[in-house]
Amino acid sequence: xxxxxxxxxxxxxxxxxxxxxxxxxxxxxxxxxxxxxxxxxxxxxxxxxxxxxxxxxxxxxxxxxxxxxxxxxxxxxxxxxxxxxxxxxxxxxxxxxxxxxxxxxxxxxxxxxxxxxxxxxxxxxxxxxxxxxxxxxxxxxxxxxxxxxxxxxxxxxx
Amino acid sequence: xxxxxxxxxxxxxxxxxxxxxxxxxxxxxxxxxxxxxxxxxxxxxxxxxxxxxxxxxxxxxxxxxxxxxxxxxxxxxxxxxxxxxxxxxxxxxxxxxxxxxxxxxxxxxxxxxxxxxxxxxxxxxxxxxxxxxxxxxxxxxxxxxxxxxxxxxxxxxxxxxxxxxxxxxxxxxxxxxxxxxxxxxxxxxxxxxxxxxxxxxxxxxxxxxxxxxxxxxxxxxxxxxxxxxxxxxxxxxxxxxxxxxxxxxxxxxxxxxxxxxxxxxxxxxxxxxxxxxxxxxxxxxxxxxxxxxxxxxxxxxxxxxxxxxxxxxxxxxxxxxxxxxxxxxxxxxxxxxxxxxxxxxxxxxxxxxxxxxxxxxxxxxxxxxxxxxxxxxxxxxxxxxxxxxxxxxxxxxxxxxxxxxxxxxxxxxxxxxxxxxxxxxxxxxxxxxxxxxxxxxxxxxxxxxxxxxxxxxxxxxxxxxxxxxxxxxxxxxxxxxxxxxxxxxxxxxxxxxxxxxxxxxxxxxxxxxxxxxxxxxxxxxxxxxxxxxxxxxxxxxxxxxxxxxxxxxxxxxxxxxxxxxxxxxxxxxxxxxxxxxxxxxxxxxxxxxxxxxxxxxxxxxxxxxxxxxxxxxxxxxxxxxxxxxxxxxxxxxxxxxxxxxxxxxxxxxxxxxxxxxxxxxxxxxxxxxxxxxxxxxxxxxxxx
Numbered sequence: 001x002x003x004x005x006x007x008x009x010x011x012x013x014x015x016x017x018x019x020x021x022x023x024x025x026x027x028x029x030x031x032x033x034x035x036x037x038x039x040x041x042x043x044x045x046x047x048x049x050x051x052x053x054x055x056x057x058x059x060x061x062x063x064x065x066x067x068x069x070x071x072x073x074x075x076x077x078x079x080x081x082x083x084x085x086x087x088x089x090x091x092x093x094x095x096x097x098x099x100x101x102x103x104x105x106x107x108x109x110x111x112x113x114x115x116x117x118x119x120x121x122x123x124x125x126x127x128x129x130x131x132x133x134x135x136x137x138x139x140x141x142x143x144x145x146x147x148x149x150x151x152x153x154x155x156x157x158x
Numbered sequence: 159x160x161x162x163x164x165x166x167x168x169x170x171x172x173x174x175x176x177x178x179x180x181x182x183x184x185x186x187x188x189x190x191x192x193x194x195x196x197x198x199x200x201x202x203x204x205x206x207x208x209x210x211x212x213x214x215x216x217x218x219x220x221x222x223x224x225x226x227x228x229x230x231x232x233x234x235x236x237x238x239x240x241x242x243x244x245x246x247x248x249x250x251x252x253x254x255x256x257x258x259x260x261x262x263x264x265x266x267x268x269x270x271x272x273x274x275x276x277x278x279x280x281x282x283x284x285x286x287x288x289x290x291x292x293x294x295x296x297x298x299x300x301x302x303x304x305x306x307x308x309x310x311x312x313x314x315x316x317x318x319x320x321x322x323x324x325x326x327x328x329x330x331x332x333x334x335x336x337x338x339x340x341x342x343x344x345x346x347x348x349x350x351x352x353x354x355x356x357x358x359x360x361x362x363x364x365x366x367x368x369x370x371x372x373x374x375x376x377x378x379x380x381x382x383x384x385x386x387x388x389x390x391x392x393x394x395x396x397x398x399x400x401x402x403x404x405x406x407x408x409x410x411x412x413x414x415x416x417x418x419x420x421x422x423x424x425x426x427x428x429x430x431x432x433x434x435x436x437x438x439x440x441x442x443x444x445x446x447x448x449x450x451x452x453x454x455x456x457x458x459x460x461x462x463x464x465x466x467x468x469x470x471x472x473x474x475x476x477x478x479x480x481x482x483x484x485x486x487x488x489x490x491x492x493x494x495x496x497x498x499x500x501x502x503x504x505x506x507x508x509x510x511x512x513x514x515x516x517x518x519x520x521x522x523x524x525x526x527x528x529x530x531x532x533x534x535x536x537x538x539x540x541x542x543x544x545x546x547x548x549x550x551x552x553x554x555x556x557x558x559x560x561x562x563x564x565x566x567x568x569x570x571x572x573x574x575x576x577x578x579x580x581x582x583x584x585x586x587x588x589x590x591x592x593x594x595x596x597x598x599x600x601x602x603x604x605x606x607x608x609x610x611x612x613x614x615x616x617x618x619x620x621x622x623x624x625x626x627x628x629x630x631x632x633x634x635x636x637x638x639x640x641x642x643x644x645x646x647x648x649x650x651x652x653x654x655x656x657x658x659x660x661x662x663x664x665x666x667x668x669x670x671x672x673x674x675x676x677x678x679x680x681x682x683x684x685x686x687x688x689x690x691x692x693x694x695x696x697x698x699x700x701x702x703x704x705x706x707x708x709x710x711x712x713x714x715x716x717x718x719x720x721x722x723x724x725x726x727x728x729x730x731x732x733x734x735x736x737x738x739x740x741x742x743x744x745x746x747x748x749x750x751x752x753x754x755x756x757x758x759x760x761x762x763x764x765x766x767x768x769x770x771x772x773x774x775x776x777x778x779x780x781x782x783x784x785x786x787x788x789x790x791x792x793x794x795x796x797x798x799x800x801x802x803x804x805x806x807x808x809x810x811x812x813x814x815x816x817x818x819x820x821x822x823x824x825x826x827x828x829x830x831x832x833x834x835x836x837x838x839x840x841x842x843x844x845x846x
Contacts, residue, residue, distance in 0.1 A: 031700075031701075032699075032700035032701055032702065032792070032794075033698075033699050033700055036698070036700055036794075041565070043561045043563065045559075048475070049417070049419045049420065049561070049563070050412070050417075051412070051417075051563065054411065054412035054413065054794075056411065056753075056762055056764050056781075061782065089558065089559065090558060090560055091549075091558070091559040091560050091561050092561070093560075093561065094561060094562075094563035094564070094565040094566070095561075095562060095563065095565045095566045096552075096560040096561070096562075100556075101552060101555060101556050101558075102552065102560060104548070104551075105544070105545075105548045105552075105560070105562065105566070108540075108544050108548075109537075109540050109541045109544050109570055110570075112537075112540045112544075113533075113536075113537040113540060113574075116533055116536055116537065116540075117533060120529060120530075120533050123516075124518055124521065124526060124529065127447075127516045127517050127518040128517070128518050128519075128521070
């Protein structure tokens with residue numbers, strides 16, 4: 001084989017080898033699932049309380065398009081979310097970042113629950129004391145036969 | 159003309175309700191029974207009056223009198239008569255009339271009961287119900303009038319007013335806008351009435367509680383009278399929530415039934431406090447404890463009922479400012495504030511008298527566990543309440559709107575729900591008064607050990623998500639303990655010679671509240687199976703397919719066959735895809751996801767194609783399509799494992815509530831035969 005032909009042959013082989021590689025890069029096109037994974041964590045400012053991944057409005061279709069475009073450009077999830085926050089404010093996030101006033105969103109419920117638990121524990125402790133004192137005295141007698149019979153029946157049923 | 163009759167009867171009902179409240183309070187204060195009796199008659203009169211108004215609206219809706227603004231906004235020529243009737247609660251003004259109508263009906267039912275023993279409570283029950291009724295009627299009369307007409311001003315502006323504005327001429331549109339398409343679903347037709355029934359019936363126990371507070375009757379009479387009301391309220395509220403979930407699943411097209419949307423939570427909050435109340439009144443009945451706390455709970459539930467209506471009706475959720483613009487928002491806000499302050503002041507006034515016989519013999523007693531149950535329900539309530547109002551506070555104080563989605567609620571409430579499940583398993587093993595660690599331990603170790611089989615089997619099948627395993631273990635534990643309770647009781651009767659099914663039937667029949675409660679617990683367990691399933695194991699995928707192409711999810715392969723588009727006579731354009739579903743290579747059926755577009759309201763609706771099996775649902779949505787169908791359409795598919803257990807569990811749940819709420823003949827008999835002063839004790843004996 002002449003060197004020129006050989007060179008041409010090698011070039012063709014190289015091209016053939018290179019083409020699948022470029023096709024692979026084409027497959028790097030973000031899938032719907034990748035877009036939705038990010039959209040699921042976002043809310044559009046128009047449709048209230050509907051996550052972006054399931055919102056059927058035209059505006060939300062365009063937003064998902066933006067996410068796809070940014071993924072295509074190689075941006076990370078964090079970068080995309082930051083972009084939307086910058087554009088439309090923190091309300092696009094499913095939960096606001098825990099700083100400033102928003103901090104209260106995360107602190108109040110556990111604090112209230114803890115407070116409730118403490119109050120309950122103290123109340124239960126207080127309510128136990130008279131019971132102990134009473135335990136020393138004899139059990140109160142039923143005051144009439146009707147109640148006594150009822151008590152008996154109840155005991156039988158229990 | 160007809161509209162004027164309706165409006166007039168509304169105004170009359172309002173005046174009568176106000177008179178009733180005033181006369182009852184005056185009669186009680188000045189000890190003039192004639193006034194109280196007159197007030198009772200006024201109360202009984204409100205129902206026919208509001209009925210006339212409600213019927214008038216229905217007539218206008220069915221006849222399609224579009225010159226009435228409300229009729230034009232919720233009906234159209236294309237709507238069938240049954241939908242026109244349900245349009246009564248399809249819009250703001252109509253649903254407020256519907257609310258008032260239910261309120262007057264329930265108030266009348268209470269007004270007709272035998273009051274001989276509870277004369278002193280009557281006037282205050284009238285005051286509480288009639289004040290609530292007149293508040294709702296005032297909203298309809300002054301702000302959201304369902305009888306207002308459409309007019310054309312001389313400047314060519316369209317006006318809405320009851321009477322002809324100067325120089326204006328009436329408009330007679332030939333068609334209306336029609337009901338919001340999202341509301342044209344069987345679930346949505348029944349869901350609002352159920353929810354409202356639940357809301358309104360909770361007003362009755364509240365009214366009796368107020369009666370007890372004002373008169374200083376600190377015994378548990380008010381609880382005994384309203385026990386069934388509370389259960390009925392709770393039944394309807396639960397039913398409303400379940401139907402709402404089903405509606406969301408079928409119509410909203412996001413693959414789930416509960417999205418922690420503020421509107422959902424608005425209905426869920428009174429349910430939470432009501433559930434806590436249902437449990438804690440049992441402690442008061444059995445142990446004469448918690449008199450103060452039960453008052454707190456019923457006042458809270460009433461406030462949450464009004465708050466829930468406020469949230470959904472005032473527009474406050476979309477923005478604090480929308481709330482200020484709507485006329486009824488500030489009214490609601492004022493009413494909630496006023497009733498809450500008055501109720502709480504009454505409670506504080508009687509605080510010492512309500513001290514009761516609070517004592518705990520043991521931390522392991524059933525009453526202690528019920529207290530823990532209340533703590534958990536309140537914990538969930540706090541998360542919900544805070545989650546709903548925090549975005550409003552944020553907007554108010556910082557001007558910044560924020561969103562709190564499921565990612566906020568789920569981690570916060572999940573552990574609390576799990577703890578509730580655990581309590582549900584332990585409580586039936588405990589006893590009133592208490593047991594020692596040893597006795598409880600002896601009862602508990604076997605079901606604990608046996609139920610561990612559930613997570614072990616799941617683990618062997620490759621489920622390795624510890625929260626799900628924990629959840630399913632709890633489900634197994636509760637189911638085992640509860641079923642054992644039935645078994646134990648039925649066997650005891652069986653040994654005395656009854657056959658087993660009869661023994662079970664009689665067991666539940668004789669102790670309706672107890673065994674009804676256990677059936678409800680079983681319902682919760684079955685629902686939990688579905689909830690844990692969809693929460694942890696839902697999978698989804700989305701893809702754009704050309705005809706003949708496939709989408710794969712788990713064991714399913716879906717092939718896109720065809721797409722068709724046509725107009726329906728009821729004003730819809732339907733785009734429907736046909737999808738073949740293959741499971742493990744075998745064709746198992748077809749799915750028809752579609753998108754309905756309503757021309758009049760310019761609103762699209764995404765209706766999923768669902769293949770439902772006990773194993774789980776395949777739930778497919780048509781997300782979008784190219785104008786030329788052959789070019790491709792986008793589909794989203796969810797696999798929702800064991801989701802149908804949610805609905806089965808819901809059925810069991812409702813069944814259990816019916817068992818618990820069913821009137822007891824034996825209790826009535828005991829009441830009639832026992833000496834009067836022992837009636838309460840006898841009722842208790844028969845009930846348990």
